[in-house]
Amino acid sequence: MNRIGSFFVAYIVVFCALSTLNAQSVTINLSVEWERSMHFAPIANANDTIPYLVVEYGNTTDSAYYLQRIVAYKGNEFPVCGESVLMNYGNPPPNWYELALRSSLNYTGEKHIVTMDDAFIVEDSNGNKRGLSIYNVHEFLNRISYFGSTSIRSYYYWEENDFSPETVRYYENHKDENEFSIPFDSIMMLERYRKNLVFLPPRSKVIHRYNLIGFWYVRGEYLFKLPDNYQPPRSVYDKTFRYLLDLPDSIDGFKLYKGTIKSNETLLKESTK
16 A cells, blocks of 8 residues: 555544544433432322433533533423423313323333433334323423423523523523522523533533433333434524524533534333332
């Protein structure tokens, strides 16, 4: 092999190595933890243990990155299921208590795959969507536990001002305060920003948790995973003006992460209780 050919081969090897390194510079580790139930009656009592999905974002580099979190924050600890985006039970609304109770043991003995992207997409072994019963349980608990504190407008949706450097710096300087001396709408804007982006300083980790009580209640087995070759979205959808808004390349020193993410899968086994 001549000198030019050797140089070309060496270049390809180095390029592939750098690409692999970049693809693995941000990782997501999935796991399931069990905790004693609190304040979830009548779905679970104080003697029950319920599962939580732990999502650990890791930055293995010396650079600071930010990315959009998987599954948008909805104002509570319950994950967004795909069916919730399409559901419209009409007016007057249904009896959520009855809907939740009917969901008990619906999927006993069944195996499911949960693909995590904008929402939790729950499918059985035949590819049928199976998130409705889980959604009914979470919506009932949301309404008796959280309703009222997060019902003002649609504060978890994105707006253009969520990504301004001024907003970022203001929140970082005041995030430990209980009150803000700014208009209420601005507070909600800051909350949208904080909850839907993940900021990873060099060599750091950030952990999010999702309450899986609905999965536990309807029974069944669930394999949680990210889409193959997952890359975080680089834009968000503005529902008001109906267009995609590109995320900035940098926010206050944190670079937008544009590589693929290495992740594992984790299994929630059906509870024997």
